[in-house]
Amino acid sequence: MLRLTLRWRVAMVLGLGSLLLTSTLAIAIWNLASGYMLRQREQSGVRQAEVNARLVAESLRTGSGGLNELLTGLATSQDSTVLLFRPGQVLTSGRQVDPTRLPPRLLELGRRGVPAAQRLIVDGVPVLAVTLPMSSAGGAYVELAPMVQLDRTFRFLSGLLVACAVVSGLLGVALGFWASRRALRPLTELTNAASRIAGGDLRARLPAQADPDLTPLATTFNVTADALEQRVIKDARFAGDVSHELRSPLTTMVNAAAVLHRRRAEVPGTAGKALELLTSEIDRFARMVVDLLEISRTDQRADDTTLEPIDLAVLVENVIAARPGRAVAVEADAPAPQVLGDRRRLDRVVANLLDNADRHAGGAVRVAVLSRRGMARLEVDDGGPGVPAALRDRIFDRFDRGARAGSRGGDTGSGLGLALVAQHVQRHGGTARVEQRPGGGARFIVEIPEADR
Incomplete structure (x- = not known):
């Protein structure tokens, strides 16, 4: 199972927190903004429909001609539609819409004398359908006000809010990664210094820390590293001194063993075997002393x-x-x-x-x-x-x-x-x-x- 590092976990937590906070704010802004704009659009659409309905009702009441021209004039844009439902007749102007596409419940409310408004999508166009009763004619007046611009505004606003939330989340991840990197820098330095010491570089130390919370850590580590270096140097010096002091008697022993080895034929039996064992161990001892001197010089870094x-x-x-x-x-x-x-x-x-x-x-x-x-x-x-x-x-x-x-x-x-x-x-x-x-x-x-x- 892949486990994220501490740095990435901090970055992801901060990024998710930023995304969550921004998303919450985006949802709140969307609800407030879209609700306000939608209410304003509905109120203006209803008021305009009421004014237009009174004009149509006055025209029907006086029986003056030119009703069709009036309805045509009330369709203010190419996407707006005006429908006048009269007993046995439906008059339309503007964008042609099949009356059967309208919700029956909406028309029924208008015929009963109950004003109603509803948002619809008619033939792929979002509209605000306003139904007003026409009591003098026993019918209903329906106006379909287009909401294309408002729909585009909603799309733009929603896309902008989603983009802001995503960008905020990514910025949160970047900020978290940067902050965690700075916060974990002392830990990285500690790891590097410890790795160098484990690799044999006893001079590795932590730099001085300005943060009062990190100063005790750096001080304790450096004091420990100093003590370890001094201990290793003392041990190496001790091994070197011992090996050096052993070289003189060891040289004598090696020379004496060489003399005895040349006269091996004169020493038979058990004594001869003991002589072979002695010379072998002396040779091994000599190699060990040479190796100890080499190691002690390397540990003390005296022969760089x-x-x-x-x-x-x-x-x-x-x-x-x-x-x-x-x-x-x-x-x-x-x-x-x-x-x-x-x-x-x-x-x-x-x-x-x-x-x-x-x-x-x-x-x-x-x-x-x-x-x-x-x-x-x-x-x-x-x-x-x-x-x-x-x-x-x-x-x-x-x-x-x-x-x-x-x-x-x-x-x-x-x-x-x-x-x-x-x-x-x-x-x-x-x-x-x-x-x-x-x-x-x-x-x-x-x-x-x-x-x-």
Whole structure:
């Protein structure tokens, strides 16, 4: 079910309210205006018919000739009709109308001596039918006064009122949308700032608010964001300091382990197996310390550098060429996409993705650099078991090694490689994700905005 946003709901409510109010006023104006004009027209029509009826009655009373000429003169327009009903005779002038088209009840009232008036449509023309008794002749005088102009006035007025109501409703929607947009602007700013913080930009803040109702919200949010930034910086500095302090003893341990590893043949049995386990864990520990230093530097933003245009295909080829073992051919669009980035970080992204494929899936089987709708896209495919859907987001978290969590060994990794990938890609305004590879395996995808050529 489609649900309107708060902004549109406010706009629609204000628009409907404006339409309802305007429609009510339009109906009231229509009733007052049309009723007044109709009463005025009926009164003038009846008065004119009474004057004309007295002239006809005087002519009949005196028996003077020229009755037909008199009736012709009383039909003042081409749409008006005068009918004189006498016993056994009906005289008409003006627009010819079949007397049988008139309501019998109206004629009966006139013959009984009861004046009557009624609005009719005769042969497609709206008229006011006025019936007056002719007592001296035992008949009735009927005059059909045209109401064409009044009908046109009513049509124009009704159309104008309907148009005003519709325009008022649309203006209400526009005004509601504008007002809701201004009223919800602080909420939009809050959402954007919170999204930036969730995306890693801890410097996002709300601007100062002049509205006293919004000042506490902006102040509280900014204070919370400051505290969060300081906490993250302290944690990153602590991790960096610890990692840095560990490098010296770790270097000694790595060198000592290398010496022992070269003399592995002299250490048989259980002691030899313990030596292999020790050297493997020391290597893993060394990689973890290096990754921790990289993450701490990124969190503290201490190594920001000027971005430069980079040919992504060339960068990937250089990283693959510098790696030992079997080289993987790079599929690249022509021309290859360029990005504006930090070469060191992008080198690390490619290297970590290839290391991940080597460690968990027997190596990469395909590497592609593509251009898709303004985004430079790097794809690294492997032929391993793939990544379950439930773990595809988690594996980019720090110290999360997916299905191998809790296991130990030189090939399990530290759980920081993909986290660094996601962090470096995010610093470039891009995204990193993993999908199922067609035919089996995993496809790691990195997308970064292309640079303007």
